[in-house]
Amino acid sequence: MPGITREEVAHLARLARLELKDEELDHFATQLDDIIGAVARVSEVADQDVPPTSHPLPLTNVMRPDEVRPSLTPEQALSGAPAQEQQRFKVPQILGEE
Amino acid sequence: MTVTDLVSYEDALAAYDPVMGLEVHVELGTKTKMFCGCSTALGADANAQTCPTCLGLPGSLPVVNATGVESAIKIGLALNCTIADWCRFARKNYFYPDMPKNFQTSQYDEPIAFDGYLDVQLEDGEVFRVHIERAHMEEDTGKSTHVGGATGRIHGARHSLLDYNRAGIPLIEIVTKPIEGAGERAPEVAKAYVAELRELIKALGVSEARMEQGQMRCDVNLSLRPNGTEKFGTRSETKNVNSLRSVERAARFEIQRHAAVLSSGGKIVQETRHFHEEDGSTTPGRIKEEAEDYRYFPEPDLVPVAPSREWVEELRATLPELPRVRRNRLREEWGVSEHDMQSILNAGAVDLIVATVEAGADAAAARKWWMGELARRANEDGVELAALPITPVQVARVAELVAKGDLNDKLARQVIEGVLAGEGDPDTVVEKRGLKVVSDEGALGTAVDEAIAANAAIADKIRGGKVAAAGALVGAVMKATRGQADAARVRELILEKLGVEG
């Protein structure tokens, strides 16, 4: 069973914008490897004719009619924002200079 | 800033074969967002159309908009696609503040519609089949404003401001299979495809598909391979090309740029590029992240969509006549050339002419007024033809008055001018301005006699057989009647009185 490599953990950390120290990479690589191994056992017991499950409920087609419902006020929407300006969410610099 | 090297389009095509892929995003015209009941109306205050679901707040749950799914199925069917009998949404994870959830709800390997085609007609009538890979449901992102950098660009901005009113508006992404074999006509095919798709979306009534308002946006993927080879070259992806003309220009520019890089021994970098309307060029954006970097996984908060076959067939039965088929039918009914039909389409006059014909005008007259006088006015005023303050019914009435001989073309133009100026409907304008052809034969006969008497030399020429000289006398009569005579009848009378055969 292929596990997860230290490089893959570093890559995932970067995608999630998490800064991990060297020893943390080793630590999480081992832990994630264990978790993936445990989950992989599920596919060992499942037969070919058992489709992978993404939902525990046997439901399909839960839809709502296209009818407008009240939104939050801008004040409510922004009430949890760490910073705001011009009634908009203010976020830090996204990209530096080219 | 380095100037991008280009080779001429002809040289590029002499050595290379372009392969394109077009991704078009269409914002649906639903009243609410895809996964929550927030309004999609334009022009609201910043962040006035958000809720815990589209803001991605903890504990909120999305529910799919039934009309969004229905529109997706209609688009799929109109594109000759197979409609999935079971499909899921997926989370496309990425770290960017335009989605407060840190993922976009999309579809990954289970699109609602797949394997279709759209036949597009080029300006000379040639039909080119564009194969469709898939059409899937997703949601739009919020709108960012970048502050502090040069000219509002993201690079070097100090910070950015986010308005999430647009976040969650339903989008359908339509992806073509690689378009091969178009050769030098590739840019033209790209434009014709997007134009046809836009007509189709409008005919389905699922979106107004206004490109200038961002309701329809196109990404142009393009690569070159040496002529005679099979393997695709490395592609570039030009993002957000937002007009038909730009689609054509972007494809053309990339062909010339790729050819310059390749022929000088360089390598194309797989990257996204930005298109610039001002000069039709593209410049590099970010290096494209690999698909697996998005870490797609099935959306656990939404249950699968499994459209019943009955529903799909019901929707199929509601599909309108395809725009291309309709255009060809109308073209034959109206008896116009491919080229004229293209002009009518480009002018936005198809539906106006149809409505005018339905109101009783004959097709030639309807076309003449809309494509002549009215198109000129719309152009002068810088508005769309349909926005002129005159209705097809009014144009049909003008045409009817001309057909009955109550108006000639010159007077009809004055009537139209009056309607456009808000003086009322055609009959009111005729009444108020006193615009009626002088059909009183007695009055006309007197005017003709006077013209003959006043131009004896010309009259002699006509008697002598120079029938062409009659034009001068017709002119004199028209002048005397202030243009309110039927010119053809005047000519007849002149020849009659001078004893000459027309």
Ligand SMILES: [Zn+2]
């Ligand atoms: Zn919402």
